[in-house]
Amino acid sequence: MISILIRRILSLVVTLLVVSLIIFTVMDLLPGDPAAIMLGTSASPETLAALQKQLGLDQPLPVRYLAWLSGVLQGDLGQSYTYGVPVAGLIAERLVVTLPLALIAIVISVLVAVPLGVQAARRHNGAFDFAAGLFSYISIAVPAFWVGLILIILFSTMLGWMPAGGFPGWEAGLSAGLKALILPAVALALPQAGVLTRVARAAVLEVMNEDFVRTARAKGLSDGTAIWRHAVPNALVPVVTMLGLQFTFLIAGAVLVENVFNLPGLGRLAYQALSQRDIVVMQDVVLFFSGLVILMNFVVDLAYLAIDPRLRAGVR
Amino acid sequence: MKKTLRRPVFLIGLFISLGLFSVALLSLVWTPLPPTKMNIVHKLKAPLEFGLLGTDQFGRDVASALMVGAWNSLSTSILAVALGASIGTMAGVVVAMRRSWLELIVMRGCDIIFAVPPILSAMMLGAFIGSGRFTAIVAIGVFMVPVFARLTLSAALQIWTRDYVAAAVGMGRSKAKITLVHVLPNISNQIIVQVTIQLGLAILTEAGLSFLGLGMPPPAPTWGRMLADSQTFLGQAPWLALMPGLAIALAVLGLNMLGDGLRDLLDPRDNS
Numbered sequence: 219m220i221s222i223l224i225r226r227i228l229s230l231v232v233t234l235l236v237v238s239l240i241i242f243t244v245m246d247l248l249p250g251d252p253a254a255i256m257l258g259t260s261a262s263p264e265t266l267a268a269l270q271k272q273l274g275l276d277q278p279l280p281v282r283y284l285a286w287l288s289g290v291l292q293g294d295l296g297q298s299y300t301y302g303v304p305v306a307g308l309i310a311e312r313l314v315v316t317l318p319l320a321l322i323a324i325v326i327s328v329l330v331a332v333p334l335g336v337q338a339a340r341r342h343n344g345a346f347d348f349a350a351g352l353f354s355y356i357s358i359a360v361p362a363f364w365v366g367l368i369l370i371i372l373f374s375t376m377l378g379w380m381p382a383g384g385f386p387g388w389e390a391g392l393s394a395g396l397k398a399l400i401l402p403a404v405a406l407a408l409p410q411a412g413v414l415t416r417v418a419r420a421a422v423l424e425v426m427n428e429d430f431v432r433t434a435r436a437k438g439l440s441d442g443t444a445i446w447r448h449a450v451p452n453a454l455v456p457v458v459t460m461l462g463l464q465f466t467f468l469i470a471g472a473v474l475v476e477n478v479f480n481l482p483g484l485g486r487l488a489y490q491a492l493s494q495r496d497i498v499v500m501q502d503v504v505l506f507f508s509g510l511v512i513l514m515n516f517v518v519d520l521a522y523l524a525i526d527p528r529l530r531a532g533v534r
Numbered sequence: 535m536k537k538t539l540r541r542p543v544f545l546i547g548l549f550i551s552l553g554l555f556s557v558a559l560l561s562l563v564w565t566p567l568p569p570t571k572m573n574i575v576h577k578l579k580a581p582l583e584f585g586l587l588g589t590d591q592f593g594r595d596v597a598s599a600l601m602v603g604a605w606n607s608l609s610t611s612i613l614a615v616a617l618g619a620s621i622g623t624m625a626g627v628v629v630a631m632r633r634s635w636l637e638l639i640v641m642r643g644c645d646i647i648f649a650v651p652p653i654l655s656a657m658m659l660g661a662f663i664g665s666g667r668f669t670a671i672v673a674i675g676v677f678m679v680p681v682f683a684r685l686t687l688s689a690a691l692q693i694w695t696r697d698y699v700a701a702a703v704g705m706g707r708s709k710a711k712i713t714l715v716h717v718l719p720n721i722s723n724q725i726i727v728q729v730t731i732q733l734g735l736a737i738l739t740e741a742g743l744s745f746l747g748l749g750m751p752p753p754a755p756t757w758g759r760m761l762a763d764s765q766t767f768l769g770q771a772p773w774l775a776l777m778p779g780l781a782i783a784l785a786v787l788g789l790n791m792l793g794d795g796l797r798d799l800l801d802p803r804d805n806s
Contacts, residue, residue: 229642237646244658359734359786361741364761364779367768375769382768470651474742478765489746492657504658508649515645 222523230516237508238290242283245501290505296498300491305502309484315385315399316476316483320468322396322403324461327410332457334411335418336450339426340441350415357412363474366405370478373401383480402479406471410464417460421453428452455525462518466511544795550788558605565598570753578771588773590763596774599755600781606667606756607785610749611736614671618678619729625679626686627717630694631709637687644680652677652739656748665748673748674739678732685728689721723800730793734786741782757782 261269270276274285289296295305338350374382380401388395425431426449434444473485480486484503491499561569566585573593581588587596629637656665656673663669693699693716702712743749744758752759757778764774 233642233645233649236642237649240646241650241658244662247662355787355790356783359738359790360783361738361779363742363745364775364782367761367765367775367779371768371772371775375772466648466651470653470739470742473651473653474745477746488654488657492661495661497661500658500661504650504654507651507654508646511649511651512645515649 223520226516226519230512233512234509237512238287238505239283241501241505241508242286243279245497246279246282286501290502295502298491298496298499300494300496300499305499308487308499309502309506312482312484312487314388315481316472316485318395319399319403319406319476319481319483320472322399323406323410323468323472326403326407327414328457328461330407330411331414332418332450332454335415335420335457336422336445336453338415338419339422340445342423347419350419354412354415357408357415360408361474362405362409362471363478365408366402366475366478369401369405383478385481398479398481402475402481405478406468406475409471410461410468413464414457414460417456418453421456422449425449425452455522458521459518462514465514469507469511541795541798543791544799547788547791547793547795550784551792554604554608554785554788557601558608561598561601561605565595565601567595567598569598569602569755570594578767578774580771581773587777588771590760590771590774591767594755596760596777599760600757600777603755603757603760603778604781604785606750606754607737607740607782610667610670610740611674611733614674614736614740615678615729615732617671617675618732619682619725621675622679622682622684623686623725625683627690627713629683630687630690630717631713640683641687644683647676648680650677653742653746653748656743657746660748665751667750670740670743670749673743674736677739678736681732682725682728685724686721689724690717693717693720727793727797727800730789730796734789734793737782737785737789741778 267276274282277285286296293306295309297303298305298308301308334350334353338347341347369380370382373380381398385398386394422445426445428449431444431449434448435441439447469485472483473488475481476483476485477489484506488500488503488507490496491503571594573589575593576584576589577591577593579585579589579593581596585595585597587600589595590599625640629640652673655676656669659669659673690713696716699712699716702716707715740749740756741758741761744756745762747759747762749756749758760778761775764771764778767774
């Protein structure tokens, strides 16, 4: 078990290093000199050279990469060219929007998908199953950011119940903050819920006829209790796996949805950094997101090993 | 044939997908009005008030723009999936043929690619070579490589364990020849199904990219940018936000259903 763990961690570290190297190199090859962009067109060559030196732009690429990496490892993500503040602070500031948004979306999608999937499996091939299948087909096909637009039309423009976008900040109180996040989270959750419903349904269907569920029924448990207490917990493993695998899409969705709702999150930060050519911010946000995805998959992998003893034996 | 008729998912998917392709192709030769022609007098008209689906803020015909948008979206997505499927499939069958250290490198590479969503890689690439159709195709296509590489690898590995492959090896056929004659034809069904489903995903992603301004540049109509433009007029002209989204959803729905239907239809284990 320990040797598997060490191997997984090593491969995690290597993957993260390669990703960081790729992102750094790509961003570094960008045309346009950040120093020139910061100073504008009127700067004298001497000032330009001085700033380039100050930013370390006169060093060769491997040196810059190592300097950047050692900074990243110490929590120093560099300075934003446009905001003139440390990027680490900037990311932390935006994370308090993106993280709750993603978490609420995950919670909503699981709360919708698991009961729906379980019921669909119980009424296999019935009307409810058909309706759940239709729901997942449609929710997978609709773009999350479009759902956001429709929710704005319905709940802000027409009914006036919800803000059309923006974020008051958590200083404004928990309920105001949550109110600003609920529509975007629903938009983000819908496609996830569609995918998860399918997974939950298939998983429950598979487990439903296993011996341990039959035993539970034979003991005199009602159908529902047998399924919820014995089949569903086992069916949750593929659901959790799918949540991990879908994480990339959740992040991509968040970038779009944050732009629809004008939320000052990480996705919006990346988008703004792109238009302002703020290379350091772009680099860090992309690195942060991909690191998160890789870590997520790592955690799912570990959870697998922890849950299923057969895998531990198999890997050896 | 009887079997086909008993599969509503396949039939509905086929119907919608054929509709999508026909509209896209039709837009090359005919649209109700020139899609980029402005007509300020008739701006922001509701559906049927002017044109079938109304007009946008410049008086451009929404129905015509949607038709051309179908072509733009579909052609971009097809090229992206072709890129991802060809590279991914090639990587998959080669790794299945050789295994060893190559497998480790390719599979780790897949993990890495999969960690960067196409939206972010398109942003990086867009900053590098400028945004546009090429950037979108590369960003989406590269993201699809792992999907096809993983699929082909696991499918091809199964074929390599078959008796007829062992027989071919015994007859002294080269690995490359076996891959061409035995492996690829036997996994082509799975690849076709995956191409259909990924085409739907590519359309979704392309819409997202052009929504952020990372797709085809204006004035070419794209579903994503029509949605982005509609944001200013949500209260005044909600149909501008409704129509392109419905078009995207319908296209993706059709392709997904077609893919699922094909999977059922082509599954050799289910010949009863």
